[in-house]
Amino acid sequence: MTPTPGSSGTPGTSGTPGSSTPGSGPLAGAPRTLAGGSGLAALLTDPRHALIALDYDGTLSPIVSRPSDAVPAPGALRALARLAERVGSITIITGRPVEALLSLARFTDEPGLHSLSILGQYGLQRWDAATGTITSPEPLPGVAAVRAALPRLLQDAPAGTVVEDKGHALVVHVRRTADPDASLASLTPALTVLARDNGLDAAPGKRVLELRPPGHDKGRALRDHVAGLGVRSVLFAGDDLGDLPAFDTVDELRAAGIPGLTVCSDGPEVPRALRERADLVVPGPEGVVALLLLLAARLA
Numbered sequence: 259m260t261p262t263p264g265s266s267g268t269p270g271t272s273g274t275p276g277s278s279t280p281g282s283g284p285l286a287g288a289p290r291t292l293a294g295g296s297g298l299a300a301l302l303t304d305p306r307h308a309l310i311a312l313d314y315d316g317t318l319s320p321i322v323s324r325p326s327d328a329v330p331a332p333g334a335l336r337a338l339a340r341l342a343e344r345v346g347s348i349t350i351i352t353g354r355p356v357e358a359l360l361s362l363a364r365f366t367d368e369p370g371l372h373s374l375s376i377l378g379q380y381g382l383q384r385w386d387a388a389t390g391t392i393t394s395p396e397p398l399p400g401v402a403a404v405r406a407a408l409p410r411l412l413q414d415a416p417a418g419t420v421v422e423d424k425g426h427a428l429v430v431h432v433r434r435t436a437d438p439d440a441s442l443a444s445l446t447p448a449l450t451v452l453a454r455d456n457g458l459d460a461a462p463g464k465r466v467l468e469l470r471p472p473g474h475d476k477g478r479a480l481r482d483h484v485a486g487l488g489v490r491s492v493l494f495a496g497d498d499l500g501d502l503p504a505f506d507t508v509d510e511l512r513a514a515g516i517p518g519l520t521v522c523s524d525g526p527e528v529p530r531a532l533r534e535r536a537d538l539v540v541p542g543p544e545g546v547v548a549l550l551l552l553l554a555a556r557l558a
Contacts, residue, residue, distance in 0.1 A: 289519060293512055294537020297519035300491035305345045305557050307490035311480055311504070312546070314352040314359060316497035317523040320543050321464065323433050325354075325422055330363050331543035337550035339370025344557040347487055350376045351476050353468065353500060355424050356385040356392050366390075379426045380500075381479025382471065397426045398471050400456030404428050407452055416441040427458075427470035438465045463498050464527045477503025484511060495521035495546055497528050505535050521549065 289295045301308040312318055318338075319328040342348050348371075352359055356378035365371050366387065374387040383394040405428055408421055418434035419441060430449060432441040446460070446467055453460040453469040461468045461475075476496070484492060484507075492511055494504045508518035522528065522536030523546050533539055540549055 289537040290539075291537045293517075294519045297491055297493065297508075297512070297517040297537065300517035301345070301493060301519065301553070302556060304490055307488070308345045309347045309349065309484060309487060309489040309492045310341060310345055310550075310553075311349045311351055311483070311492065311494045313476070313496035313498070313501050313504075313523075314350055314354060314363070316464070316525065316528075316543070317495050317501075317546055318350070318543055319363070321497075321525065321527065325431070326362070328362065331547055333547045333551070334543065335363075335365065335368040335371070337547045337554065338365075338374070339368050340554040341550050341557075342370055342373050344554055346489060348374050349483060350374070351381070351479050351483075351494075351504065352376065352378055353380055353424070353427070353429075353463075353470075355379055355426070356383045356394070358424075360385065375483075377479045377483060379424060380470065380474040380476055381482060382426050382474055394426075398457060400458050401426060401428065401469075401471075403456045404452055404458060404469050407456075411448055411452060412445070415445060419445070424470075427468055429466050429468045431466050433465040442467060461500060463500055468500075475503040476501055477505075477507040480504045480507045481510070484516070490516060492516060492518040493521065494518070495523055495540075495549075496532065497523040497525065497542075498532065499529050502529075502532060502535065505532070521546070 289298055315328055318334045319330050322328050338348060356376050359376060359378060365374055372387050376385045383392060385392045408428060412419055416435040420431045422429040422431060432438045435441040442465060449467050450460040458469045459472045461470060492508055494508055496504060505520045508520050511518050520537045522533050522539045523542055524533060524539050525542045540546055
């Protein structure tokens with residue numbers, strides 16, 4: 259597969275990105291940037307030294323109203339397993355705790371994912387399928403202080419506001435309120451002050467605000483992971499504001515001579531900034547699964 263940056267062709271199920279009959283498949287075409295085209299070409303040329311890094315919610319799993327219902331999209335685990343046979347590394351980089359994601363996604367039930375790794379809570383935690391071990395630091399003291407303060411701060415919050423406790427961070431969800439955007443806007447100032455006063459950052463996302471340790475994001479997690487692998491190309495796919503730092507890291511890697519490809523898992527709530535930054539835009543988790551399967555087929 260030779261990518262043609264800027265191509266608008268859409269691949270069929272037996273074709274490759276940007277090289278088949280328009281309208282015959284779910285992908286949005288070849289990378290629309292020269293840098294993205296170079297990243298894809300490098301991945302296909304030397305897959306054993308490639309890293310495929312993916313966000314989970316909204317990328318491998320559809321966005322749902324309850325975080326506990328976010329199971330992998332149909333075919334996602336099979337696609338990851340097929341690709342894992344052909345590339346050097348596959349990693350999930352997520353804001354979720356590793357234990358919660360393993361229970362929800364059931365990656366260990368897919369026998370082909372023996373080389374999978376998960377960087378949870380923006381790189382604070384790590385799990386490797388090869389060993390089955392989880393490494394995780396102690397939570398910052400400020401997390402406990404925020405946990406204790408949230409019930410009183412949110413006592414008059416709009417109905418439907420819920421708190422997700424990640425252990426190392428607290429996430430305020432407003433998706434189930436009557437007006438999520440207005441709810442988030444009204445709660446953000448007080449939550450931001452609470453986070454700052456306790457040594458945490460207040461990071462926005464899709465109808466959520468996460469109070470988490472400073473200095474940890476998907477960009478740093480990706481950067482540190484790449485440094486430990488010695489990869490020669492990187493693909494990163496995401497769907498939210500929290501994925502923009504990983505896009506920044508891909509740009510940094512390109513400048514250092516490591517080709518990269520950024521992918522946006524598109525949808526109604528995807529931030530415009532992410533969509534505009536991506537080298538390749540695909541239609542949500544189903545598009546991500548299709549892309550992974552096409553890459554696996556091309557590398558077979």
